Amino acid sequence: MQELIISFIKQNAIDIIWIIILFFFGKLILKLIVKRLAQVVDDGDDSHISQKEKRAETLGRVIISIGNIVIYAIILFMVLNLFGIDIRPILAAAGIIGLAVGFGAQSLVKDFVSGLFILVENQYGIGDKVKIGSAEGKVIRISMRSTVLKDEEGKIYYISNGLIKDVINMSQ
Numbered sequence: 001m002q003e004l005i006i007s008f009i010k011q012n013a014i015d016i017i018w019i020i021i022l023f024f025f026g027k028l029i030l031k032l033i034v035k036r037l038a039q040v041v042d043d044g045d046d047s048h049i050s051q052k053e054k055r056a057e058t059l060g061r062v063i064i065s066i067g068n069i070v071i072y073a074i075i076l077f078m079v080l081n082l083f084g085i086d087i088r089p090i091l092a093a094a095g096i097i098g099l100a101v102g103f104g105a106q107s108l109v110k111d112f113v114s115g116l117f118i119l120v121e122n123q124y125g126i127g128d129k130v131k132i133g134s135a136e137g138k139v140i141r142i143s144m145r146s147t148v149l150k151d152e153e154g155k156i157y158y159i160s161n162g163l164i165k166d167v168i169n170m171s172q
Contacts, residue, residue, distance in 0.1 A: 012082055019078050023071065030067040034060040054126065055119045062116070062144065108145070110162035115144040118161060128171035132159055 009016065041056040077087045102109065117123075119142065124130045128139050130149065137151035147164065149157040 015078075015082055019075060019082070022078075023075050026067075026071040026074075030064060030071070033067075034063055037063070052122075055122065058119055058142075058144070059116075107160070107162055111145045111160050114161035114164060115142070115146075118142065118147070118164070119144075123167055124169045124171070128169055130170065131168040132157075132164055133166075135159060 037056050037060055038053070041052040077090070080087050080090070124139055124142075124147075126139050126142060129137070130139055132147065132149065135149050135151070135157040137149035137155075137157060139147060140150045140156075141148040144161070146161055147159045149159065151157070
């Protein structure tokens with residue numbers, strides 16, 4: 001068994017080294033992108049975290065999550081290919097499954113994309129007084145999936161980002 005493993009490593013040493021290098025290089029590039037994003041929005045004031053910095057942190061987490069999925073998927077396919085497994089049927093099946101999940105999770109994807117645009121376009125931020133549909137109040141939380149408002153009476157409104165059509169920001 002050991003001879004088989006040693007023989008496999010000798011035959012594929014260059015490919016194994018490239019896979020390891022690409023894995024660490026991909027992780028490094030991902031960290032540099034997020035670090036650069038944080039530097040771009042940093043206002044230099046360490047006493048409080050600005051809305052831009054909060055938005056950049058949220059976007060950074062999203063970029064890291066998506067980037068890690070892509071890196072691990074690519075490395076997995078490279079390792080499978082190294083073992084002589086044809087990855088074309090796996091890629092085709094993944095595409096079909098992704099399409100089915102996409103149709104099934106359409107509202108979730110819509111919420112996520114809408115939340116991303118809300119953050120990127122800076123339509124409103126935490127602490128802003130806004131009117132979204134019939135709900136009016138102070139924004140207490142923004143996530144990729146929903147926005148949470150608190151009105152003057154203390155009522156909490158949870159609004160899916162995909163349902164937000166028009167926003168009136170009374171703080172800007």
